[in-house]
Amino acid sequence: MNLDPQYNPQGKEDEIYRQWEESGMFNPDHLPERNQQGEPYCIMMPPPNRTGTLHMGHAMGMAVQDLLIRFERMRGKKTLWVPGTDHAAIATQVKVEQILIKEGMKDPRKELGREKFLERVIDFAEKSRNTMVSQTRKMGSSCDWSRERYTFDAERNRAVYELFKMMYEDGLIERGYRIVNWDPQFQTTLSDDEVLTKDVRAKLLTFTYDKNFPIAISTTRLETKFGDTAVAVHPDDERYQKYIGKIFEPVFCGKKLSITIVGDAAVDPKFGTGALGVTPAHSMIDAEIAERHSLATVPVIGKDARMLPECGSEFAGLSIEETRSKVQNMLTEQGLLQAVEEIAQALPVAERGGAPVEQLPMEQWFVRVNKPFILRQDTLEKWKKGQQTTLKELMRYAVESGQTRIVPERFEKIYFHWIENLHDWCISRQIWFGHRIPMWYCHECESKAIGRSFVLASRIGGATSLVETNSGAWFNDASKEPRFGSSVFYSEKYPLRCPRCKHDDLGGQIPFVQDPDTLDTWFSAGAWTFSALGWPDEGGWRAHRIYHPTAVLETGYDIVFFWVARMILMTTYATGQIPFRTVYLHGMVRDDQGRKMSKSLDNIINPVDMIEKYGADATRLSLVIGSTPGNDVKLSEEKIAGFRNFTNKLWNISRYILLNVKSAESDAKNPKARTLADRWILSRLNTLTKDYTAALEAYQFSRAGEMLRDFTWSELADWYVEIAKVEGGKDALLLSILKNLLHLWHPFMPFVTEEIWKTVGEKGALMVDEWPKPEKKMMDAPSEKDFSILQSLVVAIRNARSGFSVPPKELLRLTVRSGKFDALLLENMEPFKRLARVVDGGFGGKPKGAITILAQGVEVYLDLGGMIDLGKEKARLEKEIASVSQHVASLESRLGNADFVARAPAEIVEGERKKLEESKARLAALEAQLNSLK
Numbered sequence: 001m002n003l004d005p006q007y008n009p010q011g012k013e014d015e016i017y018r019q020w021e022e023s024g025m026f027n028p029d030h031l032p033e034r035n036q037q038g039e040p041y042c043i044m045m046p047p048p049n050r051t052g053t054l055h056m057g058h059a060m061g062m063a064v065q066d067l068l069i070r071f072e073r074m075r076g077k078k079t080l081w082v083p084g085t086d087h088a089a090i091a092t093q094v095k096v097e098q099i100l101i102k103e104g105m106k107d108p109r110k111e112l113g114r115e116k117f118l119e120r121v122i123d124f125a126e127k128s129r130n131t132m133v134s135q136t137r138k139m140g141s142s143c144d145w146s147r148e149r150y151t152f153d154a155e156r157n158r159a160v161y162e163l164f165k166m167m168y169e170d171g172l173i174e175r176g177y178r179i180v181n182w183d184p185q186f187q188t189t190l191s192d193d194e195v196l197t198k199d200v201r202a203k204l205l206t207f208t209y210d211k212n213f214p215i216a217i218s219t220t221r222l223e224t225k226f227g228d229t230a231v232a233v234h235p236d237d238e239r240y241q242k243y244i245g246k247i248f249e250p251v252f253c254g255k256k257l258s259i260t261i262v263g264d265a266a267v268d269p270k271f272g273t274g275a276l277g278v279t280p281a282h283s284m285i286d287a288e289i290a291e292r293h294s295l296a297t298v299p300v301i302g303k304d305a306r307m308l309p310e311c312g313s314e315f316a317g318l319s320i321e322e323t324r325s326k327v328q329n330m331l332t333e334q335g336l337l338q339a340v341e342e343i344a345q346a347l348p349v350a351e352r353g354g355a356p357v358e359q360l361p362m363e364q365w366f367v368r369v370n371k372p373f374i375l376r377q378d379t380l381e382k383w384k385k386g387q388q389t390t391l392k393e394l395m396r397y398a399v400e401s402g403q404t405r406i407v408p409e410r411f412e413k414i415y416f417h418w419i420e421n422l423h424d425w426c427i428s429r430q431i432w433f434g435h436r437i438p439m440w441y442c443h444e445c446e447s448k449a450i451g452r453s454f455v456l457a458s459r460i461g462g463a464t465s466l467v468e469t470n471s472g473a474w475f476n477d478a479s480k481e482p483r484f485g486s487s488v489f490y491s492e493k494y495p496l497r498c499p500r501c502k503h504d505d506l507g508g509q510i511p512f513v514q515d516p517d518t519l520d521t522w523f524s525a526g527a528w529t530f531s532a533l534g535w536p537d538e539g540g541w542r543a544h545r546i547y548h549p550t551a552v553l554e555t556g557y558d559i560v561f562f563w564v565a566r567m568i569l570m571t572t573y574a575t576g577q578i579p580f581r582t583v584y585l586h587g588m589v590r591d592d593q594g595r596k597m598s599k600s601l602d603n604i605i606n607p608v609d610m611i612e613k614y615g616a617d618a619t620r621l622s623l624v625i626g627s628t629p630g631n632d633v634k635l636s637e638e639k640i641a642g643f644r645n646f647t648n649k650l651w652n653i654s655r656y657i658l659l660n661v662k663s664a665e666s667d668a669k670n671p672k673a674r675t676l677a678d679r680w681i682l683s684r685l686n687t688l689t690k691d692y693t694a695a696l697e698a699y700q701f702s703r704a705g706e707m708l709r710d711f712t713w714s715e716l717a718d719w720y721v722e723i724a725k726v727e728g729g730k731d732a733l734l735l736s737i738l739k740n741l742l743h744l745w746h747p748f749m750p751f752v753t754e755e756i757w758k759t760v761g762e763k764g765a766l767m768v769d770e771w772p773k774p775e776k777k778m779m780d781a782p783s784e785k786d787f788s789i790l791q792s793l794v795v796a797i798r799n800a801r802s803g804f805s806v807p808p809k810e811l812l813r814l815t816v817r818s819g820k821f822d823a824l825l826l827e828n829m830e831p832f833k834r835l836a837r838v839v840d841g842g843f844g845g846k847p848k849g850a851i852t853i854l855a856q857g858v859e860v861y862l863d864l865g866g867m868i869d870l871g872k873e874k875a876r877l878e879k880e881i882a883s884v885s886q887h888v889a890s891l892e893s894r895l896g897n898a899d900f901v902a903r904a905p906a907e908i909v910e911g912e913r914k915k916l917e918e919s920k921a922r923l924a925a926l927e928a929q930l931n932s933l934k
Helices: 015-022 056-074 089-102 110-140 154-169 222-227 284-293 320-333 391-400 410-420 443-450 521-525 538-547 555-573 607-614 616-624 637-660 678-695 702-726 731-745 750-760 780-803 817-826 829-836 871-893 898-903 906-933
Strands: 040-044 076-083 171-184 188-190 195-206 215-221 230-233 259-261 276-279 337-350 358-367 405-407 439-444 453-461 465-468 488-490 511-516 549-556 580-586 814-819 839-841 852-855 859-862
Touching: 015 750, 040 188, 056 549, 056 607, 056 678, 076 391, 089 110, 089 521, 110 607, 154 171, 154 488, 154 521, 154 555, 171 521, 171 580, 195 320, 215 222, 215 276, 222 320, 222 829, 230 284, 276 284, 276 453, 284 555, 320 337, 391 410, 391 555, 405 410, 405 521, 410 555, 439 443, 465 488, 521 538, 521 555, 549 555, 555 580, 607 616, 607 702, 607 750, 616 637, 616 702, 616 750, 637 702, 637 731, 637 750, 678 702, 678 731, 678 780, 702 829, 780 817, 780 829, 780 852, 780 859, 814 817, 817 859, 817 898, 871 898, 871 906
Parallel strands: 040 076, 230 259, 405 580, 549 580, 814 839
Antiparallel strands: 040 549, 171 188, 171 358, 195 215, 195 337, 230 276, 439 488, 439 511, 453 465, 814 859, 852 859
């Protein structure tokens, strides 16, 4: 048995991964018999967007998921980890558009046309997929590549359309006129998660519409006031009660408005003037007020972020900025502007492109989350087939009942709060890449309704082009989008017959037009757990149903609502089951200063670069150890380098053991404990195995890694291996400990442990070997207590040597006065002397010039042999103790000042607390040294 002097991950990891793949053990169907009989355990990999490369957030998720899969696989479960990627419709399309613009195109979609543009997008997505798969392999991810899925592949398309059809038939998908987030740059609606906020300075202006209007209002968006239809005040506000219910017709910058004064409890009478100008067409909050009071909706801003003719000819066509400035000048000239205040504002901007997002009223497709519907199957162990419920009730009950648990638990409250305030979900996007909405419009039905006719011009790839014989009928005049009336019907493919009027398409005279929009990416992503397992195909669904519900979803806390909640919504509706039993939320990966990683800060750490430099094991450890559920983790290259050093430490420990053991394999499965140290290390190993396993089961990955690191580095390497060098005869025991240690480390560090495992000579791969079971008979509390006494003495002696600057090679004479612990010291004197760097001076009283060492009731004397002047040393220590005591008192006084703690920057306060902690530790050490001289 032999290992290279140093572990070189660059020369081994790719080959080890190739061997894993070739073994077929990533596929649960090829696992050993004990796994085939085991409990199913499935994780669906959150599919990364096909927009380029993986980042550290992806790397963290993969490290945790692989840790869980390897852990449960070794425990005998039938494990399946399904990999996949997300077409990420808008993100991918925008990425390609930006690339094409850099290549010189001004309007890529217009210049290429739909078919050629989509070719470019699909080609980019496929190249991104290949890059991501390579990077996922680099991480050591033991997922079943034979089951790789894509949210835009044929099977997932079928699932998406079947789910759309079910929800449409149940009345849960409807087209409606609502306020939506609109990106003027890329001309599409956006989901909430695609809208970010940008901190800007804005002007808050207080004014009245005209001189006869009795109430002043405040706004940062003067340009929207052309669309005001009400002013809302609190119904109990005495200042405005007399106006509630009245209608005024002020002239605002040349436009006559109709303003109703409404009383609404949502208005805060203490904020601003206590009156809110209600613009139902350009604010979701205002739209809710308008709905409660049946107010009119008047759009004044178009899709191009320019003013509509409704604002009057003087403003029509102007940009928002131009209009805002012009309106302010007019209000000033008319004496209507009462105050201008500069304030901080969170400006909503599009995640891709960064353009300010407008809230506009549009006809879009929505999922109705509050609408009652009849269940198609028994659901969540509460509702029976045929009973009535709502999507929101399903979402709430899945977590409320405990069927799905969120880790950490505090996010459950946030989840419930979000559900309570959940609105209907806009699922239509005005982009080309994605699942085309499977709704069609019949010309015959529409022409009968409005008395117009059309002829078919061309049909390419299922898309239809119309030539209109009477302008303005089929298409809306301004947008050139199809009208949506009673002619709409569902069809997954190009329809041959209208289900309403029964006309067919024979001869090409009665065309059907498909809705031009595509579905929000979250619609397909929401079906991920069950669509990736074969739903709705009966054969595939039955074959893989054993794995659903899945065991755990591991993802970032930042998408708990946008994805996690939608998965619960879609899965409970479609299958009657929860999608996963546990949701584990990791935090964001930040730099060592706690900042978000970004190109502008030049602080991005690329996971592939770190793997190539330090190895996958070190990169994985750096992401998991120090990270707790739901909390952000700080990462630096220095941290990764530190874990590379630990990887080498495990390698060196293993190398020492394998170089020194002889033919001990036959005894390694049942090693015999001969000495206290043997009983202690076996007790510690078995206790560790129990606690470590429990920590992994509880998703306490950092705690598990830390306790295993402490055992490896401290208890095994620093204590037991050093004792083994003195006592000898521990080949079988060392080999047994090493094998157990490799099992425990494997989920965290799969590559280095697998490489060492091969050298140990065991048959088969470590990744499918049996997880160690703790043995109660090996847990020996008395031996652990006895050994801790020896440890305390050794540490105390080492501290004394260091405190009195005794050279490491100098052997000091030790006189023992231990009383009831005499036998303990006698039995273990040889390893004790080796570890403490002392020679045995026998039992007796305190020799002249010796110092006293006390630890856990044991008193020994360390003879410094005249190396120090006791009087001078006492004086020096007393002086230093006084100085440190004064410093401690000063720090305690400062930190006890509530004003200082409240006003000082957090990092300054934390720094002072750290100084206090260090000073107290120094003071305790000095006092211990002084006491040893007495």
